[in-house]
Amino acid sequence: MARIVMKFGGTSVGDVDRIRNVARRVKAEVDAGNEVAVVVSAMSGETNRLVGFCDSMTNMYDAREYDAVVATGEQVTIGLLAIALQDIGVEARSWMGWQIPIHTDEAHGKARILSIDTTVLEQRLASGQVAVVAGFQGLGPNNRVTTLGRGGSDTSAVALAAALKADRCDIYTDVDGVYTTDPRIVPKARKLDRITYEEMLEQASLGAKVLQTRSVEMAMKHRVRVRVLSSFSDAPGTLVCDEDEIVEKELVSGIAYSRDEAKITLVKVSDRPGVAARIFGPLSDANINVDMIVQNVSEDGHSTDLTFTLPRSDLARALKVLEGARDDINYRELTTSSAVVKVSVIGVGMRSHAGVAQTMFRALSEKGINIHVISTSEIKVSVLIAEEYMELAVRALHSAYGLDAA
Ligand code: ADP
Ligand code: ASP
Ligand code: MG
Numbered sequence: 343m344a345r346i347v348m349k350f351g352g353t354s355v356g357d358v359d360r361i362r363n364v365a366r367r368v369k370a371e372v373d374a375g376n377e378v379a380v381v382v383s384a385m386s387g388e389t390n391r392l393v394g395f396c397d398s399m400t401n402m403y404d405a406r407e408y409d410a411v412v413a414t415g416e417q418v419t420i421g422l423l424a425i426a427l428q429d430i431g432v433e434a435r436s437w438m439g440w441q442i443p444i445h446t447d448e449a450h451g452k453a454r455i456l457s458i459d460t461t462v463l464e465q466r467l468a469s470g471q472v473a474v475v476a477g478f479q480g481l482g483p484n485n486r487v488t489t490l491g492r493g494g495s496d497t498s499a500v501a502l503a504a505a506l507k508a509d510r511c512d513i514y515t516d517v518d519g520v521y522t523t524d525p526r527i528v529p530k531a532r533k534l535d536r537i538t539y540e541e542m543l544e545q546a547s548l549g550a551k552v553l554q555t556r557s558v559e560m561a562m563k564h565r566v567r568v569r570v571l572s573s574f575s576d577a578p579g580t581l582v583c584d585e586d587e588i589v590e591k592e593l594v595s596g597i598a599y600s601r602d603e604a605k606i607t608l609v610k611v612s613d614r615p616g617v618a619a620r621i622f623g624p625l626s627d628a629n630i631n632v633d634m635i636v637q638n639v640s641e642d643g644h645s646t647d648l649t650f651t652l653p654r655s656d657l658a659r660a661l662k663v664l665e666g667a668r669d670d671i672n673y674r675e676l677t678t679s680s681a682v683v684k685v686s687v688i689g690v691g692m693r694s695h696a697g698v699a700q701t702m703f704r705a706l707s708e709k710g711i712n713i714h715v716i717s718t719s720e721i722k723v724s725v726l727i728a729e730e731y732m733e734l735a736v737r738a739l740h741s742a743y744g745l746d747a748a
Contacts, residue, residue: 384415439479456643549600
């Protein structure tokens with residue numbers, strides 16, 4: 343007997359028939375003698391619809407009320423799945439985040455899970471009942487409902503698996519595993535049997551939305567065995583695991599892209615000690631995460647142009663902050679662009695092999711794609727390019743690193 347957390351994403355619970363399909367999959371695990379907790383997302387499109395209501399109400403809303411609205415999507419699916427399970431003879435009960443409770447911090451809209459009280463769930467599981475838990479939701483310190491950021495049900499599932507000391511956390515989605523790149527962009531993408539926690543973490547944080555970044559961080563920290571698999575087929579899926587569990591390591595295991603990028607350039611900032619702190623200090627105070635940074639000394643030798651990237655959704659706020667600090671920073675001009683994307687190549691093999699970046703630059707130049715900004719870390723190289731070249735770049739890199747399926 344094993345204890346399993348199964349998570350089903352929006353497409354997998356997209357309508358009543360699909361919820362019945364999920365119930366059958368859950369029943370199969372129960373019939374095999376396992377203890378099962380299920381985490382579900384809202385029906386596909388539902389969270390977008392709810393976010394849309396908030397956006398159309400006003401452009402500066404209270405994040406506590408945003409959470410009150412968007413958390414409702416998951417309430418519907420837990421109830422429906424519990425009904426579907428009961429209908430096929432499986433004892434089941436639904437749980438909202440606050441009922442467990444899943445305690446989070448008070449960062450409404452992007453809350454972090456702090457702890458999960460598993461007392462009641464443990465009792466229910468031991469008595470043979472399936473617990474159907476709403477993903478995405480938590481309970482803040484102020485006793486209000488919080489949500490975990492888009493894609494947060496993955497994190498709910500992994501956190502629950504860690505808290506329940508589950509043997510596995512199976513993430514069921516609309517693709518049958520983690521691929522070398524988004525299979526919707528590159529038809530020749532290959533499914534990986536295994537991927538390391540570290541590579542999965544980079545994939546997620548660099549844009550592959552198949553798992554939320556925090557879910558991978560949590561899996562890595564608590565050593566949760568995560569599998570990504572399809573709710574529509576019986577293919578074996580992808581196991582996220584330690585590096586030493588992978589025999590054939592590839593130099594590059596994946597290409598990721600992110601459209602959620604914007605670029606800001608401060609033109610002619612005076613080049614003196616402390617200037618970077620004066621720019622990035624106020625941005626960090628405003629909770630804006632700056633990503634790639636380049637600084638060029640201008641021709642006059644006294645001033646510098648500074649370019650950096652940030653999430654597209656934070657651009658308007660960042661502009662406000664920088665305009666507010668204009669006198670202190672002292673720049674001549676500020677230019678921005680949202681028509682940019684970040685494309686990254688990822689692989690643990692990079693640690694021990696030179697030339698990975700060079701292959702990337704050559705492949706992009708052969709397609710005439712200009713690179714705006716470059717950043718590297720131990721196991722990835724990222725470039726910022728014009729939005730219109732995104733698909734071309736991902737495909738070219740996928741071929742250049744020999745990742746195309748035969
Ligand atoms: P769910 O609703 O089940 O949480 P998501 O839409 O959040 O599903 O994530 C699954 C999607 O992630 C896939 O449909 C696919 O388009 C996208 N994706 C991006 N990169 C990858 C990748 N490397 N491997 C698999 N899927 C990927
Ligand atoms: N329903 C939420 C979203 O669409 C959480 C999730 O699906 O993971 O972002
Ligand atoms: Mg998701």
